[in-house]
Amino acid sequence: MNNFQYSRAQDVADAVRQSAADSSARFIAGGTNLVDLMKYDVERPARLIDISHLPLRAVEETPDGGLRIGALVPNSDLAWHPRVKDRYPLLSSAILAGASTQLRNMASTGGNLLQRTRCLYFYDVATSCNKRKPGTGCSAIGGINRINAILGTSDACIATHPSDMSVALTALDATVHATGPHGARTIPMTDFHRLPGDMPERDTNLGADEIVTAVELPAHGFRSNYTYLKIRDRLSYAFALVSVAVALEIDDGTIRQARLALGGVAHKPWRDPEAEAALIGQPIAQDTFARAAHIILRDAKGYGHNDFKIDLARRSIMRALNQAAQGTPQSQSDKRIA
């Protein structure tokens, strides 16, 4: 890892100030991704601004019945928080599907959102990668791309976003709170992560001078009919090849509200309003589910090694919609798929 200056932020304003003064600085909180990237020389910050002591660890009720989660709440605390377990079990389940106990104990809510892709070529500094070094080309296109994206790709980048938590937050219509030199603002989760386009070096719409302070969940948590189904190369502690978050509101056999978000298939958690519209007002039936799966995957495109993901995603969506509709969410410890 490169040498760097280390400083501690005294408060959020101080963190923003320190960041604005040094464009090559990085914030460090849990550090589980950043320290790893520094060991691979993918990240070489001249300064680390330690924000881990800032008072952003509260999980609080909001006036409109939602929940505001401080950016430094560790992933494990969030997953096991009684209100999250009870009211937003989809979020709890998705977090517990990710990483390991050790990583969840360190990783922060804000850091989970901002973790970088695990594309093999992004991590390998001997190869070309438009995300790591813009303009050098994409080695995954035409390379070993088994884990790469099938939706929303560009000629410049076919990386995926690796977070499970973000898929659930996107399905639940969460918003991200950020603070920068010009004040605070909120960004809907659906607009937080970007598609690669011709600027794959930018993962998110967060400004370089902004800091995530909180994530806010709306009141509706879809606590009865949900699932987080994650398909991967081993049963635990692996990134998703495909994951599916489903949240349904069902009334007398008819779907009244529907959320369907995919992980492991795109540069951002993937939602499609048309696929959700195809579920709403419909009965719980296999042809209803098949239509939604068809719509959300209609533009899917394989790159060779990852062609299998298209059919895997279709089957996973069908399974997940059935799990959610039946009220039998996927267990994250007993991995037999119900």
Next chain:
Amino acid sequence: MADSRAPAASAATDRATSPMQKVSVALLINGARTQLQIAPWTTLLDALRDRLHLTGTKKGCDHGQCGACTVLLNGRPINACLTLAVMHDGVEITTVEGLAHDGSLHPVQQAFIDHDAFQCGYCTSGQICSAVGLIREGRARTRDEIRETMSGNICRCGAYPNIVAAIEEAMKAT
């Protein structure tokens, strides 16, 4: 931005030209406080092994993928390889050396011996720290839940069945 992501070749130059900006940190390891002057890029794992000579904590992958470096931070398992020592001023850290008391092994250590829960032993201190954290947390009950909670600790000798049995026994004993 491009400069900060320059290739690895320049790392040696950095070390030659940058001043050694050591930072003072008080590490609280196994109940003992030690004041260290430490380079900020020192991981907790390297500080434990190279500065404090607590070599029970092992370096396996050094990337958070194997769990050999697991220690307890305020009683919770973490990867010591993925965190910087300088960030843990005054925080209670327990390594495998801190588990035995008054000459008696911790119940998890004894259970690992009783169940032959290792072969080469390289992953064992990390496995034991994770198991102590698991029991303290008190959420895992079934074998499936133990396996899931322990999935961040890899054992390439494949001692998993005995590791799970040892943890089950230690859970009953504590």
